[in-house]
Amino acid sequence: MSNKTRTFLSMLGITIGxxxxxxxxxxxxxxxxxxxxxxxxxxxNIIFIKPGRxxxxxxxxxxxxxxxxxxxxxxKMKQLCFTLSDITPVLxxxxxxxxxxxxxxxxxxxxxxxxxxxxxxxxxxxRPFFESDEGKRVIVLxxxxxxxxxxxxxxxxxxxxxxxxxxxxxxxxxxxxxKSGQLLFFNPDNAVFLPFKTAQYRIFHTKKVSLIVAxxxxxxxxxxxxxxxxxxxYKKFRDENMYNIVSQEAILSTLNETMTILNLTxxxxxxxxxxxxxxxxxxxxxxxxxxxxxxxxxxxxLGATNSSILLQFLMESTIITLIAxxxxxxxxxxxxxxxxxxxxxxxxxxxxxxxxxxxxxxxxGLFFGVYPAYKASKLNPVDALRYx
Amino acid sequence: MVIFENVTKIYRxxxxxxxALDNISLEIRDGEILVVMGPSGSGxxxxxxxxxxxxxxxxxxxxxxxxxVSSLKEKELSRIRNKTIGFVFQQFNxxxxxxxxxxxxxxxxxxxxxxxxxxxxxxxxxxxxGLSDRMKHKPSQLSGGQQQRVAIARxxxxxxxxxxxxxxxxxxxxxxxxxxxxILKDLNRRGLTIVIVTHDPEVAIIAHRVIHLKDGKxxxxxxxx
Numbered sequence: 001m002s003n004k005t006r007t008f009l010s011m012l013g014i015t016i017g018x019x020x021x022x023x024x025x026x027x028x029x030x031x032x033x034x035x036x037x038x039x040x041x042x043x044x045n046i047i048f049i050k051p052g053r054x055x056x057x058x059x060x061x062x063x064x065x066x067x068x069x070x071x072x073x074x075x076k077m078k079q080l081c082f083t084l085s086d087i088t089p090v091l092x093x094x095x096x097x098x099x100x101x102x103x104x105x106x107x108x109x110x111x112x113x114x115x116x117x118x119x120x121x122x123x124x125x126x127r128p129f130f131e132s133d134e135g136k137r138v139i140v141l142x143x144x145x146x147x148x149x150x151x152x153x154x155x156x157x158x159x160x161x162x163x164x165x166x167x168x169x170x171x172x173x174x175x176x177x178x179k180s181g182q183l184l185f186f187n188p189d190n191a192v193f194l195p196f197k198t199a200q201y202r203i204f205h206t207k208k209v210s211l212i213v214a215x216x217x218x219x220x221x222x223x224x225x226x227x228x229x230x231x232x233x234y235k236k237f238r239d240e241n242m243y244n245i246v247s248q249e250a251i252l253s254t255l256n257e258t259m260t261i262l263n264l265t266x267x268x269x270x271x272x273x274x275x276x277x278x279x280x281x282x283x284x285x286x287x288x289x290x291x292x293x294x295x296x297x298x299x300x301x302l303g304a305t306n307s308s309i310l311l312q313f314l315m316e317s318t319i320i321t322l323i324a325x326x327x328x329x330x331x332x333x334x335x336x337x338x339x340x341x342x343x344x345x346x347x348x349x350x351x352x353x354x355x356x357x358x359x360x361x362x363x364x365g366l367f368f369g370v371y372p373a374y375k376a377s378k379l380n381p382v383d384a385l386r387y388x
Numbered sequence: 389m390v391i392f393e394n395v396t397k398i399y400r401x402x403x404x405x406x407x408a409l410d411n412i413s414l415e416i417r418d419g420e421i422l423v424v425m426g427p428s429g430s431g432x433x434x435x436x437x438x439x440x441x442x443x444x445x446x447x448x449x450x451x452x453x454x455x456x457v458s459s460l461k462e463k464e465l466s467r468i469r470n471k472t473i474g475f476v477f478q479q480f481n482x483x484x485x486x487x488x489x490x491x492x493x494x495x496x497x498x499x500x501x502x503x504x505x506x507x508x509x510x511x512x513x514x515x516x517x518g519l520s521d522r523m524k525h526k527p528s529q530l531s532g533g534q535q536q537r538v539a540i541a542r543x544x545x546x547x548x549x550x551x552x553x554x555x556x557x558x559x560x561x562x563x564x565x566x567x568x569x570x571i572l573k574d575l576n577r578r579g580l581t582i583v584i585v586t587h588d589p590e591v592a593i594i595a596h597r598v599i600h601l602k603d604g605k606x607x608x609x610x611x612x613x
Binding site for chain 1: 437440442443462463466467469470471475477481483494495498499542546
């Protein structure tokens with residue numbers, strides 16, 4: 001019985017190591033996968049141009065420079081930057097939006113019609129707006145906004161009101177978007193879209209724009225596009241703090257880098273745990289060899305060769321670590337699932353990871369089992385038989 | 389079949405040299421019962437270990453069917469221990485975690501006998517030593533005499549030519565000892581060579597030949613008919 005307790009305790013090291021590997025890798029893979037999905041859904045060739053932050057005195061956070069970008073910049077960049085396939089100014093603000101007695105808060109987006117193609121936003125009901133709709137009082141609703149306000153009523157053709165500091169403005173719903181889910185910067189489901197001019201005249205009353213969204217011809221031209229835009233803006237402002245160019249690609253690569261470092265760190269910890277676990281296995285096998293010296297002697301007297309004794313002890317250590325590994329895999333999957341649910345991270349356990357974990361634990365058993373097994377196989381049968 | 393030619397075996401215990409066997413020449417003849425007697429420390433066990441290919445002599449030669457044991461590789465020695473020799477020990481030396489049946493199967497496992505054949509043979513051997521109702525018992529559930537009979541069945545598993553028994557009755561009461569000795573005698577009648585190391589004169593009764601060892605030397609040889 002004490003043998004079983006001892007073996008179980010030695011197995012713990014491997015179990016914990018494998019559980020850590022499985023948990024880390026499945027969380028990491030799940031996150032990478034979801035980032036990859038978002039990236040492909042948004043397209044990694046999207047570039048955001050935002051006003052920079054300057055000033056910031058005392059304990060106050062520097063406010064965004066509001067009045068730097070305007071529609072004129074958009075037109076010029078479209079002419080000058082050959083790597084851009086499309087570009088739109090964005091007027092953006094959080095507002096209350098009303099339909100009859102119901103209201104909700106939405107992100108108001110005043111944009112060119114090209115935004116729908118650029119961000120791959122599809123219309124579920126009705127239609128998007130076109131250039132011919134510029135200046136008209138029309139609005140396209142995000143999926144969540146439509147659901148909050150209309151609850152089953154067909155929104156197309158209905159009139160909604162946007163509350164502005166100067167009063168409320170009415171718009172006719174012409175379309176509802178399909179559910180999109182969170183993109184990196186905002187969630188289209190919680191937004192409403194208006195033609196740029198309409199938003200400018202009816203709601204924002206400004207010549208400036210909140211930000212500019214551009215799309216490059218292809219993904220590998222993103223870096224070149226960022227340089228072209230930077231060239232134009234630097235010539236305009238002579239101050240790189242006045243603006244901020246962020247490419248989706250750059251954000252994703254930063255995110256990936258962070259994930260990689262995190263994975264390596266946790267992987268390293270898991271590796272050390274496996275190493276320590278392996279040493280534990282070696283220890284228990286050495287104890288077992290000593291305790292079973294007499295058994296080894298008997299087996300040799302009955303005709304066991306050195307290699308069959310070696311094989312016997314190697315198999316024992318491997319089976320121990322394999323069982324430990326299998327328990328570790330289940331435990332790791334459980335931990336990944338719990339953590340994933342708690343902090344809302346996606347979890348992905350692939351067969352490759354499971355095979356890897358089984359492989360690693362078997363490998364640890366073999367590696368750390370070799371020395372004790374070799375020791376056992378080399379015992380002199382006479383000495384072994386005399387052992388009390 | 390087994391010939392000792394001027395065999396000396398020296399052990400080292402720290403700085404001390406122990407001459408366990410001192411220039412012994414002897415032949416174990418096919419089909420005989422050879423009993424080796426002597427006080428403890430006389431070299432009896434060493435003699436048996438050398439005869440059983442568990443150890444090699446320091447000086448001299450041991451010929452096993454004409455082959456010099458010293459020249460054989462570990463693998464070949466294992467094969468001889470497995471196929472040609474059957475050991476019976478004073479302490480029985482059964483594996484405690486295995487059943488009687490599994491213990492008897494063990495030498496056949498090392499000989500590569502298929503499972504079905506192994507079980508069949510092991511059952512037959514246990515029947516032969518009168519333990520057909522104890523096959524699934526672990527050694528701890530058996531009496532000393534029963535354990536020794538399992539050990540004899542195990543020694544016979546691969547149809548050896550020679551049985552080497554080290555104080556086979558040493559841990560048994562008189563009655564169980566008699567049973568064991570009778571089994572050994574019976575095996576000899578079927579053609580097996582039996583070597584028994586003992587200091588019990590009762591056991592020597594069945595011997596064809598008795599050798600007395602003292603301080604590693606043969607001091608007396610009796611031939612009985």
